[in-house]
Each structure stands twice: as structure tokens, then as C-alpha cells.
Amino acid sequence: DIVMTQSPDSLxxxxxxxxxxxxxxxxxxxxxxxxxxxxxxxxQKPGQPPKLLISWASTRDSGxxxxxxxxxxxxxxxLTISSLQAEDVAVYYCQQYYSTPLxxxxxxxxxxx
Amino acid sequence: xxQLLESGGGLVQPGGSLRLSCxxxxxxxxxxxxxxxxxxxxxxxxxxxxxxxxxxxTFYADSVKGRFTISRDNFKTTLYLQMNSLRVEDTAVYYxxxxxxxxxxxxxxxxDHWGPGTLVTVSS
Numbered sequence: 001d002i003v004m005t006q007s008p009d010s011l012x013x014x015x016x017x018x019x020x021x022x023x024x025x026x027x028x029x030x031x032x033x034x035x036x037x038x039x040x041x042x043x044q045k046p047g048q049p050p051k052l053l054i055s056w057a058s059t060r061d062s063g064x065x066x067x068x069x070x071x072x073x074x075x076x077x078x079l080t081i082s083s084l085q086a087e088d089v090a091v092y093y094c095q096q097y098y099s100t101p102l103x104x105x106x107x108x109x110x111x112x113x
Numbered sequence: 114x115x116q117l118l119e120s121g122g123g124l125v126q127p128g129g130s131l132r133l134s135c136x137x138x139x140x141x142x143x144x145x146x147x148x149x150x151x152x153x154x155x156x157x158x159x160x161x162x163x164x165x166x167x168x169x170x171t172f173y174a175d176s177v178k179g180r181f182t183i184s185r186d187n188f189k190t191t192l193y194l195q196m197n198s199l200r201v202e203d204t205a206v207y208y209x210x211x212x213x214x215x216x217x218x219x220x221x222x223x224x225d226h227w228g229p230g231t232l233v234t235v236s237s
Contacts, residue, residue: 040223042158049208049227050158061225093158097223100172102148102160 002026002096006105012113019081021108023094028074031098038098041070041079044107045090053092054079086112115140115226117209122231129199129235135192135209135228142190143167146212146221149183149194151205152230161207162194166215177203199235206230 003026013019029038037057042050052061054070057077067082081088089112094105121133135147149161162173162183171183182195192209210224 038222042224044158049230050224051227052223052225055213055223055225095158095160095223097221100163100220101174102163102221102223104158104160107157 001101002029002099002103004094004096004103004105006092006094006108008108009106010109010111012111013081013084014113015086016083017113019084019088019110021079021092021094021110023072023077023079023105025075025077025096025098027098029096029098030074037073037077038096039070039072039077040095040097041068042093042095043088043090044093050093081110084110084112115211117211117226117228119207119209119228119231122207122233124234124236125199126237127199127201127235130195130197131199131233133194133196133207133209133231133233137190137192137209137211140211142185143187144215146214146216147183147185147192148210148212148221148224149192150208150210150224150227151203151233152208153202153205156205159205163212163216163221164192166217170216172221196233199233201235204233204235206232 039057041054044050058070091107116138148163164183180198184193208230211226213222
């Protein structure tokens with residue numbers, strides 16, 4: 001199974017500042033045949049289901065604000081919120097879909113400082 | 114807009130059974146693989162199972178293999194999860210989630226739409 005490790009577990013960022021979340025996979029999730037990273041990021045607010053933010057490591061889903069960006073390749077990935085807004089308070093998860101079982105990182109809680 | 118609505122959750126004793134349903138609408142249901150993902154109270158996300166758009170291919174997490182069965186009715190646009198031999202550790206909110214693609218040739222991808230979830234509590 002591919003183990004997904006996120007860091008930090010939580011972070012507090014001032015409004016308007018940058019938030020950076022890291023995700024590391026235990027093996028590469030880059031398919032060399034199509035040069036795509038099988039990595040997604042989700043946002044989950046309390047009492048709500050997760051929401052897809054980014055797929056293929058860097059492709060924002062429809063309607064996702066451009067302050068959210070994903071980067072990285074192979075085994076190391078980053079979700080960046082360029083200018084934190086109050087509505088961004090949530091838990092963020094990375095997920096690999098390179099192979100079954102599909103696996104998630106443990107989550108990173110983002111709060112306002 | 115894609116709509117997913119789970120039902121069938123509730124309180125069940127250890128060793129018991131439960132069948133979850135997920136009614137889907139506003140998209141071509143048979144063209145997409147469908148997943149179940151669960152979340153224990155206060156914990157992270159755990160993928161449970163996936164079924165291809167045609168229903169011909171399924172995969173399961175090891176934690177549920179042999180106890181849970183995923184199925185779908187493309188005429189009724191409904192996804193199911195039959196859960197047998199339930200354990201206390203199966204207690205969670207169960208979400209159905211639409212896949213990005215059909216899984217006709219290749220594995221499951223990620224989840225672009227989720228239902229609100231249904232709570233399953235396994236307790237004596």
C-alpha cells in the first residue's frame with residue numbers, strides 16, 4: 001500500500017498570509033507512460049463532506065479559487081494557499097490514486113492566527 | 114449539478130448487517146465509477162470500495178474485504194454497499210463519491226463529487 005504522510009498536522013496562519021501543506025508518498029505516484037502524477041487535494045470543513053480542490057497534482061477543480069495551487073512530482077507534493085481567507089479554515093487531505101487501495105494522508109488542520 | 118444522497122445508516126450490533134444506498138442524479142451514472150469512502154468520528158478519510166461504471170470491476174480495502182459488497186443499479190442510478198459481519202471499528206460516516214472516470218480501462222481515480230454522508234454506528 002502507498003502510505004501518504006502530510007506535514008504539519010496543523011498550522012495557524014494570519015489572514016492574507018501564505019499557507020503551505022506538504023504531502024509525501026511512500027512510492028512515486030508519477031505514471032511515466034502519461035507523465036501524470038496521480039495525486040489529489042481535498043478540503044473538508046466541519047460537518048461537510050470533502051471537496052475536491054486539485055487533481056493530477058496541479059489541476060484546480062472547477063470553481064476553486066486561484067489562491068489554491070498544487071505542485072510537486074513523484075513522491076513530494078505541496079498545496080499552497082497564497083493568501084489565506086477566513087473561509088479557508090478547514091482540514092486538508094492529500095490522496096493518491098496511482099494504485100489500489102486508494103489512500104489519504106492524515107490531514108492538516110488550517111486555522112487563523 | 115451532480116446530486117448524491119446516501120441513506121440506510123443507523124445503529125447496528127456487532128456482527129450485524131446493514132445496506133447503504135446512494136441515489137445519484139444529474140449526470141450519466143453508468144459512465145462513471147463510484148466509490149464508498151468512510152470517516153470514523155474525529156478521524157481521517159478511509160477509502161472503502163469502488164465499482165466501475167458497468168459494474169463489472171470492483172476493488173475493496175483490506176479492512177472490509179470479504180465482509181462488504183459494493184454493487185450498482187444503472188437503471189435506478191443507485192449505488193449500494195452491503196455490509197455484513199459489522200465490527201465496532203466500522204463505525205463511521207459513509208460517503209458515496211463519484212469518480213472522475215468510468216474505470217473501463219484502468220483503475221479508479223479520484224472523487225469529484227461527494228454525498229453528505231450517512232452515519233453507521235456499530236455498538237452493543
